[in-house]
Every structure is written in C-alpha cells, then in structure tokens.
Amino acid sequence: MRVQKSKWSRRSFMKATAAGVATGMVGGFSRQASAAEGLRSIGLGVSEINEIQDKATKDLGFSVTGQAMGYGEMIGKMLNQPDQYEIAEGYYHDLAILWPAKVFQPIDTKKIKDWDKVTNLTKTGHLTPESQVGQGAAPYTMIYCDENGKRQQEPSRYITMVPGWHNADSLGYNPKSTGRPIESWSELLNKDWKGKVGLLNVPSIGVMDCAMAIEAMGLKKFANKGNMTKAEIDFMIEYLIPLKKAGHFRAFWENFGQSVNLMVNGEVVLESMWSPAVAAIQAEGVPCVYAFLKEGMRGWHGGFSISSKVQGKQLDQAYEYINWWLAGWPAAFVARQGYYHSIPDNAKKFLEPVEWDYWYDGKAAAKDLPDPFGTIIIKKGDIRTGGSYWKRFQIAVWNSVMDENDYLTKRWTEFLNA
Amino acid sequence: MTTVESYTKLTDVAPQRGLIGSAPPVATEADVKRKYRREPGFPVPILIAPATLWLAVFLFLPLVSIFIFSFWKSTGHGMTPAFTIENYRAFFSTDGFFDPAKPDFLTPSVFIRTLWLTFRFTITTMAICLILAYPMAYFLSMQVQNFKWQLALFLLVMVPFWTSYLIRAVSWLPMLGRQGLINIFLLGIGAIDEPLSFFLYSEFSYTMALVQLYVVLAVGPIFFSLAKIDRTLLEAARDMGATPFQIFREIIAPLSLPGVAIGMIFIFVAVMGEFATAVVVYGGKASTTGTVILTYYVTGNYPFAAVNAFMLMVAMMMGVIIILRLVDIRKEL
Numbered sequence: 001m002r003v004q005k006s007k008w009s010r011r012s013f014m015k016a017t018a019a020g021v022a023t024g025m026v027g028g029f030s031r032q033a034s035a036a037e038g039l040r041s042i043g044l045g046v047s048e049i050n051e052i053q054d055k056a057t058k059d060l061g062f063s064v065t066g067q068a069m070g071y072g073e074m075i076g077k078m079l080n081q082p083d084q085y086e087i088a089e090g091y092y093h094d095l096a097i098l099w100p101a102k103v104f105q106p107i108d109t110k111k112i113k114d115w116d117k118v119t120n121l122t123k124t125g126h127l128t129p130e131s132q133v134g135q136g137a138a139p140y141t142m143i144y145c146d147e148n149g150k151r152q153q154e155p156s157r158y159i160t161m162v163p164g165w166h167n168a169d170s171l172g173y174n175p176k177s178t179g180r181p182i183e184s185w186s187e188l189l190n191k192d193w194k195g196k197v198g199l200l201n202v203p204s205i206g207v208m209d210c211a212m213a214i215e216a217m218g219l220k221k222f223a224n225k226g227n228m229t230k231a232e233i234d235f236m237i238e239y240l241i242p243l244k245k246a247g248h249f250r251a252f253w254e255n256f257g258q259s260v261n262l263m264v265n266g267e268v269v270l271e272s273m274w275s276p277a278v279a280a281i282q283a284e285g286v287p288c289v290y291a292f293l294k295e296g297m298r299g300w301h302g303g304f305s306i307s308s309k310v311q312g313k314q315l316d317q318a319y320e321y322i323n324w325w326l327a328g329w330p331a332a333f334v335a336r337q338g339y340y341h342s343i344p345d346n347a348k349k350f351l352e353p354v355e356w357d358y359w360y361d362g363k364a365a366a367k368d369l370p371d372p373f374g375t376i377i378i379k380k381g382d383i384r385t386g387g388s389y390w391k392r393f394q395i396a397v398w399n400s401v402m403d404e405n406d407y408l409t410k411r412w413t414e415f416l417n418a
Numbered sequence: 419m420t421t422v423e424s425y426t427k428l429t430d431v432a433p434q435r436g437l438i439g440s441a442p443p444v445a446t447e448a449d450v451k452r453k454y455r456r457e458p459g460f461p462v463p464i465l466i467a468p469a470t471l472w473l474a475v476f477l478f479l480p481l482v483s484i485f486i487f488s489f490w491k492s493t494g495h496g497m498t499p500a501f502t503i504e505n506y507r508a509f510f511s512t513d514g515f516f517d518p519a520k521p522d523f524l525t526p527s528v529f530i531r532t533l534w535l536t537f538r539f540t541i542t543t544m545a546i547c548l549i550l551a552y553p554m555a556y557f558l559s560m561q562v563q564n565f566k567w568q569l570a571l572f573l574l575v576m577v578p579f580w581t582s583y584l585i586r587a588v589s590w591l592p593m594l595g596r597q598g599l600i601n602i603f604l605l606g607i608g609a610i611d612e613p614l615s616f617f618l619y620s621e622f623s624y625t626m627a628l629v630q631l632y633v634v635l636a637v638g639p640i641f642f643s644l645a646k647i648d649r650t651l652l653e654a655a656r657d658m659g660a661t662p663f664q665i666f667r668e669i670i671a672p673l674s675l676p677g678v679a680i681g682m683i684f685i686f687v688a689v690m691g692e693f694a695t696a697v698v699v700y701g702g703k704a705s706t707t708g709t710v711i712l713t714y715y716v717t718g719n720y721p722f723a724a725v726n727a728f729m730l731m732v733a734m735m736m737g738v739i740i741i742l743r744l745v746d747i748r749k750e751l
Contacts, residue, residue: 071716072712072715072716075717076715079495079718080496097495097718100493100495101493101496201697201702249701249703250615250701251701252701253701254697261591265592265595266596267595405494405717406508406719409714409717410508410528413529413532413710413713416702416705417532417535417705
C-alpha cells in the first residue's frame with residue numbers, strides 16, 4: 001500500500017493500521033494452515049541462520065523457517081511444544097533429557113541418502129582408528145534406538161538424531177597478556193592468572209572444564225568426567241570455593257557475546273571459549289589464540305531430530321531437508337565459523353580449496369578468508385591451532401547431562417554464592 | 419458543632435487496622451443508597467470485569483498452577499502429577515545439618531541462603547534508593563516553585579527509563595571495567611598505578627547498577643505524596659514558630675510516608691525478582707533466587723523451579739505486608 005505523505009491523515013493511518021492488522025491475521029492463519037506444508041526448525045544460532053533456511057527454501061521448493069533461540073528456551077520448546085516445530089536442531093548430550101520425553105521420533109537411516117558416508121565419529125566413536133572415544137555423552141552412545149524408539153548401544157537402522165555440525169571446545173587466551181602459550185587445562189585454575197579468568201556458567205559444562213583442570217593438575221583422577229559421582233562433585237566444588245573466595249574468577253559468562261566482551265575489554269586473559277569467539281575478538285584488534293590442549297578437548301555434536309508429531313508429506317520434507325543439509329552447502333557455510341561436518345567430503349564440494357586447506361586440513365591460509373557473511377576474519381598465513389580436523393579432534397570428554405545433575409546444580413549454586 | 423461527647427465518640431470507633439492499614443469507614447444504609455444514585459455511569463461489574471478477567475487468567479491461574487506444580491514429581495525431562503513434599507525437603511534441608519562433625523552443621527540450605535542473599539541485596543538497594551530519592555523528590559516538590567520546571571526536572575529524572583533495561587545495565591561495563599572510564603581517569607591523574615578491578619563484577623557494581631535501575635521507582639511516589647501536602651499546613655506551623663526541622667518531623671515526614679512505602683514496595687518487588695542484572699554487572703558471581711529458578715527450568719526440573727518461585731513469592735508477600743503494616747497507606751490515599 002502506498003500513501004502519499006501529504007495525504008497521511010488520521011483516517012488513512014487508521015485504514016493502513018486496520019489493513020496491517022488484517023494482513024497480519026490472514027498471514028497468521030495461512031501460516032498455520034501451511035504448517036502441514038513447509039518446515040519449522042528450532043535450535044541455537046549455531047545452525048539456525050537465515051541464509052541457511054532461505055537457501056533451503058529455494059533449493060527444496062517448500063518453505064523452511066528457522067528460529068534461533070536461547071539455550072533454555074530451546075530446551076523448553078523442544079520438551080513442551082513438539083507441535084510447534086518439525087525439525088529440532090539439538091545436541092546429542094541433551095537427548096538424555098529430550099529423548100525420554102518422547103517428543104522426537106526414530107529416524108530411519110535407510111531414508112538418509114548419504115548415511116554410508118557419515119564418519120565413524122558418531123557411529124563407533126572413532127573418527128580415526130587411533131582416536132579415543134572420550135568420556136561423557138559421546139554421540140555414538142546416544143544415537144541408536146530401535147524402531148519403537150527404545151534407545152540402545154548397538155548399531156541399528158534407526159537413530160535418534162542425524163549427525164550434523166560439531167566442534168571441540170577449549171580455552172581461549174590473550175597471548176600478549178599471558179606472555180606464554182597455554183597448553184594445558186591446568187592453566188584455568190593456575191594462580192598466575194588470579195582475577196583474570198572467565199568461566200562458562202552452565203553448571204554441567206563449566207564443571208567439566210574445571211574437572212579437566214583438576215585432573216591436569218594431578219589433584220584427582222575422575223572415573224568419568226562426563227558423569228561424576230556425588231563424591232567427585234563434592235571434591236571439585238570444595239576445591240573451587242576457596243579459589244573463588246580468593247578472587248580467582250573475574251566473571252562467569254552465559255552467552256557468546258559476553259565471552260567476547262570479557263576478553264576484548266581486558267577483563268580476562270584466559271577463559272573457556274567457543275571457537276567463533278576467537279575471530280570476533282581478533283576483529284576488535286585484540287590478540288586471541290584458541291588453545292590446543294594436550295589433555296584433549298571438550299567435544300559437542302549437533303544434529304537433526306524430527307518431532308514425534310510429524311507425519312505424511314511433512315515427514316518426507318523433513319527427510320529432504322536433512323538430506324539437503326548433509327549434502328554440504330550449509331556445512332560449508334558453518335565451516336567458515338570453524339564447525340566441522342559429519343561428511344567432510346560433502347562440505348569440501350562447497351568450499352574453495354584454500355578454505356578447505358585452512359579449516360579442515362590445518363594448513364596456513366594461502367589468502368585472506370571470509371566468515372560465512374563475507375567479513376574477512378582469517379589473515380593470509382594464519383594457521384588453525386592443533387592442525388587438521390583428524391589431528392585436532394581429540395576429545396577427552398563430551399558435553400553431558402550427568403545422572404547427578406540436580407545435585408551438581410545445587411553445589412554449583414553454592415560455588416557461585418561463595 | 420463538635421462537642422466533647424461527639425469527639426470521644428469519634429475516637430471510640432477509630433477504625434480497626436486491617437492488612438493494609440485502616441479499613442474505610444463503614445457505610446451507613448443511606449450512604450449505600452446515595453452511592454448508587456451518585457454514579458449513574460456504567461454499572462460496577464462492567465467496569466471491573468476486564469481487569470478481573472485479566473488478573474484471573476494471567477495472574478491468579480499461573481500462581482495457583484505454580485503452587486500445584488511445586489508438589490509434582492520431576493521426571494528429569496518434565497513432571498508428572500503427584501503429591502510429594504520431596505521438593506520442599508530439598509529446598510529446606512542440608513545434608514549434615516544436625517551432625518556436628520559435618521562442615522554443614524547448622525548451615526541453612528543453599529537455597530535458603532540464596533534467598534537470604536537476594537533479600538540482603540534488596541534491602542541495601544532500598545536503603546540507598548531512599549537516601550537518594552527522598553532529597554531528590556523533596557527538592558522537586560518543595561524547592562522548585564514553577565510548575566513547568568517541576569515537570570521538566572521530573573521528566574529528566576525519568577530519562578533513563580526511556581531506554582531499555584538491558585542497555586542501562588550493559589552501559590556500566592565501559593564505565594567501570596579495568597579499561598573503563600573511571601580507571602582511565604584515575605590512571606590519568608596518577609591516583610593509581612594499576613587499574614582497580616573492584617569497580618566491576620563486584621558487589622559494588624551490582625548494588626550501584628540496581629540503585630540506578632530502580633531509584634526512579636522511589637522518586638515518583640515520594641514526589642507525588644510530597645506534592646500533595648497542603649502548603650497552608652506548613653505556613654501555619656511556621657506562623658506558630660515551628661523550626662524547619664520540627665515542620666519536617668511533625669508534618670512533612672508523616673504525610674510523605676505513604677509515598678515512601680509505595681516506592682519501597684516497588685523496589686522491593688522488582689529487586690527480589692532480579693535475575694539478569696547479576697549476570698551483566700556481577701559477572702554471574704552471585705546467584706539470586708531468580709537465577710536459580712532459571713537454572714532448574716533449563717534442566718527441565720520444573721517442580722523444583724516452582725518451589726523456588728513459590729518461596730520467593732512468600733518472601734515477597736511477607737516483605738510487602740511488613741512495609742504496609744509499618745505505614746498506613748490508606749490514611750493518605
């Protein structure tokens with residue numbers, strides 16, 4: 001509707017408003033009606049990116065909308081409103097909570113076109129024959145189920161979640177401030193950095209970073225850092241409380257932006273970090289290195305589940321969308337933020353050779369490289385710490401939801417309030 | 419005409435103090451009749467229906483369901499109907515509370531301590547807000563004579579409220595940080611050799627941010643109750659030789675108390691429910707009951723989140739009742 005400026009009277013304003021409201025309502029209804037048509041996907045900003053779902057809509061010929069949510073919101077919606085989404089782009093360790101709620105349906109690998117090409121990381125736990133499976137909720141322990149949705153450990157035709165993007169987290173640091181390279185998790189609790197350390201404030205994950213540090217310092221050996229006993233949790237919290245009282249931790253961060261600001265503003269020199277933060281920090285002119293730690297990294301793995309409410313034509317479309325994802329375009333898109341794909345060869349098809357060499361092969365960048373949105377974030381000559389995907393993806397422990405999660409949360413609250 | 423008898427009669431039937439101050443005078447039959455004759459407009463039920471419906475559906479029902487859910491059982495991924503006091507036991511109990519050998523001997527549970535911490539921050543904030551807001555409101559209502567100026571200055575006090583809550587909290591970071599304005603200034607004039615870190619991610623920054631976020635909630639009500647004071651009273655007192663301090667103590671302070679009480683209630687309720695500010699300016703180094711609720715919500719333990727929410731509500735109600743018992747609001751409204 002076009003309204004000439006000079007004729008913008010109260011009446012025309014009312015009309016426009018009424019029209020707008022009406023359109024909104026019709027739009028709302030039509031969207032509801034077409035819920036039986038296209039797909040609605042929910043997840044974190046890691047995979048829910050307008051460019052990806054727009055491209056899917058274009059390539060697939062039906063509408064795909066993505067909703068990027070906060071972590072808590074996402075879990076809440078996945079658990080409580082399975083009729084409000086068709087695709088859940090979640091994370092393997094959260095299946096411990098989500099799968100028993102019966103909000104997802106078993107996925108038939110026969111309908112996943114490139115299933116054979118998916119690496120063994122999620123199938124057997126071994127990315128390479130030599131690599132370790134890692135403690136905690138390794139994806140291969142969470143992936144299999146039978147036709148009726150009963151989870152099992154043995155390989156099966158049916159799975160809970162189709163593997164997609166993943167990465168290994170570690171510590172980020174400012175090399176100028178530390179004055180030396182950071183190569184062990186023990187540095188997280190090293191008193192040299194008193195008052196200059198940031199920690200991730202998600203109890204189940206923050207606790208694992210600390211467990212890695214305590215183990216690296218040789219104070220205690222945990223049977224399974226991904227599923228600690230009450231006694232192990234107690235030991236760790238008792239160790240952490242005096243440290244906190246002494247002012248060891250500068251801040252506990254909860255979202256990506258906070259972690260970037262902490263280092264950019266010089267509040268911390270060392271913190272738990274997600275890999276895209278490095279580029280964001282460097283873009284602000286602050287030096288930052290993503291540490292490759294000798295004890296191994298903390299891994300996480302995302303993928304696609306289908307809501308239990310989806311059936312018929314929409315179910316076919318859900319499989320189409322997942323197959324489209326695995327085919328590589330979106331995988332190449334997120335690779336430019338440092339995330340890996342379950343079928344590296346498919347990502348390779350959509351990456352420039354120079355990009356592949358840097359992101360996957362661990363070679364020095366032959367030229368300046370952009371992030372997914374075209375901003376140059378990698379300077380010529382930069383090299384990814386830890387080397388190639390197959391060399392650096394050494395997972396000591398996977399993100400997990402522990403059996404003693406409630407107890408852990410309680411003790412963590414005590415730690416925060418100490 | 420007032421006789422001695424009628425006066426004593428008046429004081430005899432001094433209204434009883436209810437939950438929130440004096441009850442209104444009991445209406446006589448004639449009053450009731452007149453009332454209806456005096457209000458020929460919409461019938462009362464129609465007037466109160468929208469608000470009642472709104473409150474019933476969006477306030478009362480949710481509150482009741484929170485209370486009910488607090489007795490349900492957590493399944494680890496949701497909840498099932500049940501009646502268990504296990505959640506409340508977990509809220510109140512400490513392992514080793516009765517065991518002198520344990521480190522937690524006679525220590526209240528972490529959730530009670532968190533609620534206490536939340537309460538402590540709230541009281542500090544209220545006290546500082548009162549100290550700042552009262553003189554501000556006093557100046558606006560008593561010293562500024564011109565109405566236009568009064569309005570302009572009052573709007574100026576409101577300016578911070580024109581921008582979003584989060585921006586007001588986040589804007590402290592470039593101010594207080596290690597490389598923030600204050601440290602740059604102090605380093606610049608040579609007062610310190612190394613940047614001070616206690617400005618940010620500390621109790622100091624948290625309290626300061628809370629005060630700045632909520633002080634307006636106190637200025638408004640105090641300003642209005644001060645502005646309502648009949649100036650002839652003050653004049654009469656002056657004529658009779660009262661000192662400024664006497665005038666304040668005998669007239670201004672008592673008459674402005676309802677405004678103070680309302681302002682304090684606003685701040686009390688707002689700060690008790692806080693959960694975002696601690697993350698931004700305290701670096702998450704303390705958790706409030708609000709953050710505990712959120713943490714348990716995220717891990718799908720809704721019943722325990724509900725217990726915390728309910729206990730917070732009880733604490734808030736108790737606080738509000740105490741404030742209202744201390745100050746008789748109805749007397750002035």
